Amino acid sequence: MNLIDWKKRLLTEDFQKKLNMLYPGKAKENLPRYEHLLDLFSETYPEDTAEDIHLFSAPGRTEIGGNHTDHEHGRVLAASVDLDMIGAAVPTNDGKVSILSEGYPACTIDLTDMSVRKEEVNTTAALIRGVVKRFMDLSCSISGFRAVVTSAVLPGSGISSSAAFEVLIGNIVNGLFYGGKADPVEIAQISQYAENVYFGKPSGLMDQTASSVGNILTIDFADPSNPIVEKLDVDFDSMGYSLVIINCWASHADLTDEYTAIPVEEQEVAGFFNKKVLNEVPKGAFMERIPELRKAFGDRAVLRSFHFYADTERVPRQVEALKKGDMNTFLRLVNESGRSSWMYLQNIVPCGANEHQEMAIALALCDELLAGRGAFRVHGGGFAGTCQAFVPDDMIDSFTERMNRLLGEGSCHVLSIRPTGGCELL
Template identity: 55%
Template sequence: EEEINTSAALIRGVASRMSAMGCDLRERGLDVYMTSTVPKGSGLSSSAAYEVLMGTMLNELFWEGRCTAVELAQIGQYAENVFFGKPCGLMDQMASSVGGVVSIDFENTAHPAVEQLDVDLHAYGYALCILDSGAGHEDLTNEYSAITNELRAVCNVFGKAVLREVPEEAFLAELSKVRAAAGDRAVNRAFHVYAENRRALAEKEALRQGDFDKFLALVRESGRSSAMYLQNVIPTGSTAAQELMVTIALCERILEGRGAVRVHGGGFGGTAQAFVPLDMLDTFKKATEAALGQDCCHVVMIRPAGGVRLG
């Protein structure tokens, strides 16, 4: 119990699940040294990446690389759900284990459908920036859990486990009943999820067609829906401290309709992501850092691979 919400819980959870799957870890171990230049709370050095790193090491050193990228992601989710105590989904783990730009369909969570997309941001004339808002999200497990719990309450009205199993038409037809049972915030969050599932498909198609302007428009639309309906930008009841929303507002003002900016990762604290035209990248970086602090703007590349063994 004392390891809940700690890195030790994630290590133990990964090892436990791999052991149950047949990896013999009895009387075996390793000393690990880790270093990273990724800033804390960036939405990039998340627990998912940590879980995949642990799973990759154990898989390569003690199990001859038998686990697939999908299995490593599922192991990470198990560790986070059961040992760490956070009811996360599988998306971050899949992104970390597969790598690159990917489209993932989770209808069958045991066998997610993964499609890698060939995307060169620089060829489109853009850079991807991650902006540190200055607000951590280490103590926000309850905020993340509330999203899951509220959406589950919506599903319970229809006797279903996940929102995907509830047709949107049925949700709209029973809206008053859902509001009474789950509350209005849950209803707004459901509106976001229904629209976001459609947007994800549209984003994938836009990238496939090479229509980056359409992709950016969808990113902007997604970000606004996330802030308005999913409500994962400002922690509940926080009025004086709204660092992430200020970061997003500042970026929109600097970009003046170009590119796109939105909440990055789970939200409530942490970072924003911005697609910035290359011809204004220097100006954008200087302006954001002048307002938010030195080195708050990180120009990043999308890693083409997930967990890998070097040498």
């Protein structure tokens, strides 16, 4: 459909139903975002308004269980959320991919040179180039496209704007040039490749899988080339708790070494047993060799390994509790995971940070304000970014008001689970 046709379609009952699937209870407030997206497309590419325009969406994600377990091929519990990136795209024949993300400079890559570029590490161009290159490796013929993107997934909000962007680009390429043949898990793997190889971040596969597959899901990464993904038929919103993400207002800048050290140290321990990742090492074997492991790799590496075993074992118990509607057990396990991250994984305070410990302050406030109810934990990578709280519905107003007053206005984001992952709005 061209621009005029899309503007008419946005007002139809059928499109409202599609929005209700993506944003349960929030369709009306998201409709203006699509109207704005089409206006932005018209302003950016006025020559393409009569072309066949395609619309896409990819959600942010929240990690619920399994902190830093995916890169060691462990288990996670995650969910897509109702904040997303949306894009409008048209195919071209100029051999270029041009994308304007609102609020950022336009980015163009030439499809004749898809090699990894050092100067593009940690840039949007690297993510685009990596996703497109991986599709090319799958014999996908890509002639070029132009797109605009707007986002409700705020950078640094801890719900993985990078994964949402990668999954969005993956869905664009899949829809425009691959006939939709790539399934959601494959799109997630393509996205991870772009982040690892081109962007230069050694991430696991959880963020991309949660964004691409959607809903509440548990993932077993024992075989990362074929992860076992199970969607959970759980109505979380009916359980009497709100999911809140709290921004601790600390920057992720210059923390790459902190994040990288976690898998490096854990994989050094695995290497002691001639294995690549901890999931390949039986916990009993690890326990028997702790004196030697401490001497070889230091205590922090051993403590981080303790966390991996405990948190990957916790995930199936969290899944079982959710399936049974046993919120008391589920919340207890969330709190256990949070304590394990702080005590053993040690991804709360960057090394040497004495004056600035923003994540620790945010967690301490959660502990105080919840007063023994609900649950809280570090969210995602740690060191900076966000923490996560499950707040009883009767406390949500007072909790968010006080947290915003104590940490700064806009600290709290109350989220809902989105039942659908990355997709094209056909």
